[in-house]
Amino acid sequence: MTTPIALTIAGSDSSGGAGIQADLKSFAALGVYGASVITALTAQNTQGVSGIHQVPAEFVTAQIDAVFSDLAIGAVKIGMVAHPPVIDAIAAGLKRWSPKHVVLDPVMVATSGDRLLAAEAVYALRTRLIPLASVITPNLPEAAALLDEPIAQDAAAVESQGGRLLALGCAAVLIKGGHGESPESIDYLCTSSGSIALTAKRIATKNTHGTGCSLSSAIAAGLAKGEGMETAVRSAKAWLTAAIAAADRFSVGHGHGPVHHFHKFY
Template sequence: MMTPIALTIAGSDSSGGAGIQADLKTFAALGVYGASVITALTAQNTTGVSGIHQVPAEFITAQIDAVFSDLAVGAVKIGMVAQPASIDAIVAGLTRWSPKHVVLDPVMVATSGDRLLAAEAVDALRTRLIPLASVITPNLPEAAALLDEPIATDEAAVENQGKRLLAMGCRAVLIKGGHGQGAESTDYFIDAGKTITLAAPRVATKNTHGTGCSLSSAIASGLAKGEDMETAVRNAKAWISAAISAADRFSVGRGHGPVHHFHKYY
């Protein structure tokens, strides 16, 4: 039997709650072997990002080739890619190795509000990386930023933005409603044929550091295990909701603490 393997291409979070660290914890929690390609080192904690050190593009390439030349990668999750040269390296690597599934989390702003993506990288994300994605997972502000529009405030506007993001070339879009209001946190899954509404009770916790990273990694985990896209998205939504619900079992840091990736185990 093949071991399901997922690869995360993302930035490192020194405090362990988001980025590569959250992705590897997610893969492990969901029974998938995780590999990583690090695009940037961040100096950050639960209160914010104090520094970003970019990994040179040629070393991103070296990591991608090392992983794919040896491991049978079932799905790739892409997180923080802060500069156009990194995006070029990733696009070339994915084109060279053509993995079956690519989950793109267009990380532009950290949970703390810190901007993580340079303006010139946004255009490269739109035109080069999105067309390679099986699914992209923007939150409401990220979806708006990708389209240069105001944030959607009702279901019709969200669906409309989702369809326009699809037109950029990805196969599916999951717009996350965690930044919305109301008793439920509603995500919208949109592909060529349908729109599915995925609602979960909104959890009153400030411990939401790394939720976006973890959700996209959970989707990649499902795809690596052979689930179809809709099943992977539904299972990932249920898992992240449980991880957020259990977040207050942790006491980590003074700001936005992490979710509980291993809520099923302790």
């Protein structure tokens, strides 16, 4: 029996709702063994980020090589990478080990509104990591920031931005519509074959901490289990929608609380 394994390369969230912690919970909830490479330590809670401590690039490299030299990684999820030397180290590691699937979540702004990606890192992300990605998962503001354009206001603009993001070299783009205002949350999966609208009912809750991390990790989990891209994305969206719907079962913190990763189990 082969154990599906996914690797998250991301920052740590001291409050446990996003980052590495959310990624590992997502992997576990979906039946995938999770490994991790930590790129940064954050001091944060449900109300915001109060500090970021970067992990040196050479130690990120050491973590990557330690994991890949021993574990059969089925998919990689990349989250918070705020420092250009770390982005370079990750890109070099991916080229060295050639994982089959890479899910890149360009984490630029936290749910609380705190900016997590320095301006000088955006160029490195765009040119070094996006071309190596099987799929990137920006939300509407992140897609606009990556292209240095205004935020898309309608479906046609979203699909147009998806096409321009594909031109940066990734195989697929999932633009997340969670920041929209409509009664439905519509994500757009864009590939060279066209775009698919994925719709779910928008859920009224303030407990949305770590939703982006969790969705990209769930996609990576599906890919690690051998699912195709569209299937992995659809399954991940359905699972996350249920996790958000169950979030109010928790009473965690005083701000944007976490989603319920293990809603199927308790």
